[in-house]
Amino acid sequence: MSKSSNKQDAPGRLIGVGVGPGDPKNLTLRAIETLRTSDRVIAPCSAADLEGRAENIVRQVLPDIECHRIVFDMSQGETGVQARRRCAKEAAKDLLVMLREGLTLAFVTLGDPNVFSTFSLVAKEVADLAPEIDIRTVPGIMAFQEVASMSGLNLLDETEKLFLVTAFQGIDDVKESLQHDNAAVVIYKGGRQLAGVKEALHKAGRLEDAVVGELIGLKGERVMKLAELTDPSISYLATIISPPSRR
Ligand SMILES: C[S@@+](CC[C@H](N)C(=O)[O-])C[C@H]1O[C@@H](n2cnc3c(N)ncnc32)[C@H](O)[C@@H]1O
Structure with missing residues (x-):
């Protein structure tokens, strides 16, 4: 029944x-x-x-x-x-x-x-x-939490902020959020805008510390430093994290 x-x-x-x-x-x-x-x-x-x-x-x-x-x-x-x-x-x-x-x-x-x-x-x-x-x-565990955990990133401390932005329809929000040195910037839906995202991180002096997690928990999973990624584009299921600049 x-x-x-x-x-x-x-x-x-x-x-x-x-x-x-x-x-x-x-x-x-x-x-x-x-x-x-x-x-x-x-x-x-x-x-x-x-x-x-x-x-x-x-x-x-x-x-x-x-x-x-x-x-x-x-x-x-x-x-x-x-x-x-x-x-x-x-x-x-x-x-x-x-x-x-x-x-x-x-x-x-x-x-x-x-x-x-x-x-x-x-x-x-x-x-x-x-x-x-x-x-x-x-609630469910989000991709960026898993990427931070897998790459050993302490995402936020003290008074730091978090921006969660998408690069689906362009990278204006990425560029804007990267101007905040005391903010972690999480970028969703950036797989096809990879070149632009990398350039924006480079210009903000934040490429070296950025990490990327692709297909987390799924077949083809990769977690690595973004600067070491040479592919021109990656999966839609990719999350990029730029930690706060703690100088
Ligand atoms: C439609 S959103 C879904 C977000 C999801 N509801 C969350 O809470 O994380 C899709 C974006 O989430 C991220 N994402 C979701 N699953 C992922 C995974 N397994 N690996 C990497 N990034 C993932 C990617 O940035 C992807 O473009």
Whole structure:
């Protein structure tokens, strides 16, 4: 019998569950408990017959779990952003059918569900269509925390600041944040802007201390000093960290 029986009167619950950047050992006990106790696990993917990264992480810990896949356009650039918004609208309608049956849905997402995540797009659409739905999140370890840990970086101390910027649509934010000597600058989505990011770090006198982590916890993982990386571009799943200048 489905776990959904007699739930029709209760409003459904949508939980964004962060599964960490890649290594299944970074799945928290709370995330595992939420996945085990939810009625359905929802996993974003690029095609219905392809397992997405978040689903793959979950499956390494909970091999028998069934995932309901939601197809998202993962292409890059402005058209990708528009397409993902359209996908989020479609996904929200799909999820609402289950939520209105009173089900609890665990939506898995890489890293943390409140930081640059597919979940927040979907959650917003669901909230707009059905404000009565209970929406929550379970935090996840973020890629930059794992990169800092793997490269032995003390990210912040005393009164230092943290900038988390993206280089998806250009590197203006990267350049601006690098002007703050007492700030650690974390750069997400910089794989295709690598040359520009490196040049900006060099001009700010910060290239030597910068590190990069690519495909953390996944096949092809690399963590190294950015200055030693010779590739012209790297994966979308790459995180660059410039620690504060502690002179
Ligand atoms: C859409 S954002 C997802 C962020 C995620 N929600 C988080 O909390 O870390 C994608 C960006 O996160 C970073 N990222 C996520 N997973 C990563 C991984 N396994 N290795 C390196 N960087 C990763 C990359 O900078 C990538 O471009």
